[in-house]
Amino acid sequence: MTAPRTLRFSLKARLMLIIGGITAVLMTLISMSILYQWREMIVENQRYNAEGVTRAIAITLTDAFSYGEAEDPPLEDLLERNVRSFAGTIPGLVRMAVVDNSGRILAHTDHALYGRRFDDSLTRATNQTDSLISAIYQSPEKGWILETVQPLQVAGKRWGVVRTAFDAEPARSEIRSLFFLLMGLTWGVTAITLIVLYLLIGRLTDSLHHVAVLMDRTGFESDDPLPVPQRNDEVGVLLHHFDLLRQRLAQSRQELLSVQQQIARAEKLASIGRLASGVAHEINNPLSGLKNCLYAMEREPENYAQTRLYLQLMKEGVDYIETVVQKLLGFARQQPAAMQAVDINAILDSVVRLLDFTIQRRKVRLELLLDRSIPGLRGDPQLLSEVMMNILLNAIDAVEERGHITIRSMARDQSHVLVQIEDDGMGITAEHLPHIFDPFFTTKGPKEGTGLGLSVSLGIVETHGGSIRVQSAPGQGACFTVELPITGEAA
Amino acid sequence: MRNRTRALLYLTGLFAALAVATITLHTAVTDISQPFPAVRGPAEEDSLRIQKPLLAIGVVSRYPPPVIYHGYQPIMDYLTDHTRYRCELRTASSYQDAVDQLVRGEVAAAFLGTYIYVRAHQQFLVRPILKPLNENGEPFSRSVLITRTESPIRAIRDLRGKRVALPSQDSFSGNWLPLAEFPRAGFASKDLPVVRHFSHHQSVVYQVLKGSFDAGVVKERVAREFGDRNLRIVSSSSPIPGSPLVVKRDCDTAIVQSLQGALLAIDVRTPAGRERVRQWDQEFRYGFVVATDEDYDEVRALLQGQRRSRE
Known part of the structure; x- marks a missing residue:
């Protein structure tokens, strides 16, 4: 099993994304918190200063009003003098106006506005309070303005208000500088964090990659220690545990081999037992016949007619034993076949002709569906004929009278041909199916079969590099499929 | 190549989002009209x-x-x-x-x-x-003669040859010494080098504190107002309504x-x-x-x- 070549969400990417993201978010929150607190302090400080200046101005102007009512010089002169004086000396003062209770301008830094009336929201708000009012807004002409309005009054006596407008741009510039400083700090810290993370995680993932390569290259046959230097970190622990795993696998493999050998030995003993049992069973009957014949002949030596008959019977019994032994030898030998170009369709035709009498006698309906275009293959025609005959004989035995057998030949692909022999006979039980290729396994009665046909056939086909598969169920017939490799030579 | 293009797209998107967030934040932070209230202090209805x-x-x-x-x-x-x-x-x-x-x-x-x-x-x-x-x-109230703490003036008679500041000629304090006390001490205003009337009682106090005048007369309540300054009461009038x-x-x-x-x-x-x-x-x-x-x-x-x- 190999590791994926491309990692969509690698450990490095995920760690950088998570830690980088958390760092960025935290730094942004901290920076914004600091920024907003400083912003409030900066603006409050300017407003505090502006309000202080305005209150001081208001004291002077209130005095001017109180003096102006009773004494010379006239009130307007006093106000004008004060406004001019303040406008020239107070830094940041953009404009200043003294307004009476009706909103009429009594004095202003801009002489063109004398006598006009204020009618803005600030004036309306001023009329409803005796306290100082401050407002910060953006003026189209003057830019950002901090305006304070202080009523000119003593206790319940109110002459009007003084409005002072200060340039608020310095406060904004200070806030802007702070903003860029903190943003720079935020992104700087985030970038440094990401770079450090990139390097650290790179080292970690390189180590992991090295471990992965080492794992790929390391065989499980050897239990030698891994050829890596000792490490005292997590990667070292991982390598150590990998080494332990490797050792456990090697030990398991040894145990598995041992068990497999024991199983093979047991199967071999079982096969030998089954083989011996089959041989004994096959030979025992004719031997009993031979023994009976000898006993009869010994009892009546002068009975020549009987002796001739028994000798004939003994010959048949010996022939049968010879046949069994020959087939047994053939099964045991399974020597390499004499390979030559073979036309599998021709073999099938020949086998059908040989068995034509038996087929007719059993009134079996045979259907030949041969693909004449399949290529030839290399093999032993005699042995392959024996295979086809064994399977077809089994099919004939399996079907009742008037049964149906279908023989097909076809190319599975460019390198293999298939031969299927299908019958609609009694079928094979699930219990018997695993054993039908075992030597001497047969469901036929004595004298009807040796139980070696299919096992011999399987040996022949495997000798040709092919295989035999069976599909069957009780009452639903059986289909034997012989798969043989194509050699590329035409028959 | 496809991965690189995708990564480039992601990075571009990330930087665009950061730029938009920065601009939005900058606009919000530098808009100092918020959240500072335009109106502070209690409103008072004066229509009654x-x-x-x-x-x-x-x-x-x-x-x-x-x-x-x-x-x-x-x-x-x-x-x-x-x-x-x-x-x-x-x-x-x-x-x-x-x-x-x-x-x-x-x-x-x-x-x-x-x-x-x-x-x-x-x-x-x-x-x-x-x-x-x-x-x-x-x-009742009183008018008082004041001088600086270190002044040698201890009584009205010590005013001879001294400069005296007085409030308005239309006030009791402006007339108490000339009309009631100087004759009793045996001299008149014209015997003093300077006797000057000022519009307000506070002006008299300032003149005495500055040393422009050696003594002055004010209402007792004004003298008390400046009690923590360098002033001393020399004499008081009898109680008057x-x-x-x-x-x-x-x-x-x-x-x-x-x-x-x-x-x-x-x-x-x-x-x-x-x-x-x-x-x-x-x-x-x-x-x-x-x-x-x-x-x-x-x-x-x-x-x-x-x-x-x-x-």
């Missing part, structure tokens, strides 16, 4: 006052106008709240100006000085309706009753009463009693007698 009929009340120019407003406007506010009138203070350019305003009907009542009242009563048919109490609950609130003799009785009712109702023995008068001019922080013209006969006799003897 405006609906009341106006009642102008004058005051002599014993103090600078700002001082007068700080001390007398709270009295006006109290009267507005406790009478059916909207009381407004009218300052005057002089003591006589305050009397003229009263006589001309420009003000319905006026806080006059003791001396100017005595004179105006004879000329213009005005009458007192209230006079203030002092810290002892007595309807306090500065009266005066109306014309034919003044509407309803106005008189309204003013008297409101000001006599103050009980400075209670914390609420003391709190009410806390911002008032110190002369009026101990309450009022009803005043009659006869209360001022003693002053009238003192000053007239001394004047006659001087003549």
Whole structure:
């Protein structure tokens, strides 16, 4: 099993994304918190200063009003003098106006506005309070303005208000500088964090990659220690545990081999037992016949007619034993076949002709569906004929009278041909199916079969590099499929 | 190649999002109109006052106008709240100006000085309706002779050859020494190198503190106001009736009753009463009693007698 070549969400990417993201978010929150607190302090400080200046101005102007009512010089002169004086000396003062209770301008830094009336929201708000009012807004002409309005009054006596407008741009510039400083700090810290993370995680993932390569290259046959230097970190622990795993696998493999050998030995003993049992069973009957014949002949030596008959019977019994032994030898030998170009369709035709009498006698309906275009293959025609005959004989035995057998030949692909022999006979039980290729396994009665046909056939086909598969169920017939490799030579 | 293009796209998107977030944040942060409120302080509805009929009340120019407003406007506010009138203070350019305003009907009542009242009563048919109490609950006040702490002046007789600052010629304090005490000490104003009258009592104090004058006369309440400065009281006048609130003799009785009712109702023995008068001019922080013209006969006799003897 190999590791994926491309990692969509690698450990490095995920760690950088998570830690980088958390760092960025935290730094942004901290920076914004600091920024907003400083912003409030900066603006409050300017407003505090502006309000202080305005209150001081208001004291002077209130005095001017109180003096102006009773004494010379006239009130307007006093106000004008004060406004001019303040406008020239107070830094940041953009404009200043003294307004009476009706909103009429009594004095202003801009002489063109004398006598006009204020009618803005600030004036309306001023009329409803005796306290100082401050407002910060953006003026189209003057830019950002901090305006304070202080009523000119003593206790319940109110002459009007003084409005002072200060340039608020310095406060904004200070806030802007702070903003860029903190943003720079935020992104700087985030970038440094990401770079450090990139390097650290790179080292970690390189180590992991090295471990992965080492794992790929390391065989499980050897239990030698891994050829890596000792490490005292997590990667070292991982390598150590990998080494332990490797050792456990090697030990398991040894145990598995041992068990497999024991199983093979047991199967071999079982096969030998089954083989011996089959041989004994096959030979025992004719031997009993031979023994009976000898006993009869010994009892009546002068009975020549009987002796001739028994000798004939003994010959048949010996022939049968010879046949069994020959087939047994053939099964045991399974020597390499004499390979030559073979036309599998021709073999099938020949086998059908040989068995034509038996087929007719059993009134079996045979259907030949041969693909004449399949290529030839290399093999032993005699042995392959024996295979086809064994399977077809089994099919004939399996079907009742008037049964149906279908023989097909076809190319599975460019390198293999298939031969299927299908019958609609009694079928094979699930219990018997695993054993039908075992030597001497047969469901036929004595004298009807040796139980070696299919096992011999399987040996022949495997000798040709092919295989035999069976599909069957009780009452639903059986289909034997012989798969043989194509050699590329035409028959 | 596809991965690289995708990574480039992701990075571009990330930087675009960061740029948009930065610009948005910058706009929000530098918009300093938010969240700072445009209006601070409690709103106060003043419409009730405006609906009341106006009642102008004058005051002599014993103090600078700002001082007068700080001390007398709270009295006006109290009267507005406790009478059916909207009381407004009218300052005057002089003591006589305050009397003229009263006589001309420009003000319905006026806080006059003791001396100017005595004179105006004879000329213009005005009458007192209230006079203030002092810290002892007595309807008297005093004028005092002050000097700097280190001054050698210990008595009125030490003023010989000294420069003396006095308040208005229309005030009791401005006349006490020349009319009552100098003759008793055996000299006259003309025997002193400098005797000068100033418009306000505070001006007299400033002149003495600066050393421009060796001594001066002010109301006792003004001397107390500067008690923590480098001042010493040399001598005090005998108790005289306090500065009266005066109306014309034919003044509407309803106005008189309204003013008297409101000001006599103050009980400075209670914390609420003391709190009410806390911002008032110190002369009026101990309450009022009803005043009659006869209360001022003693002053009238003192000053007239001394004047006659001087003549």
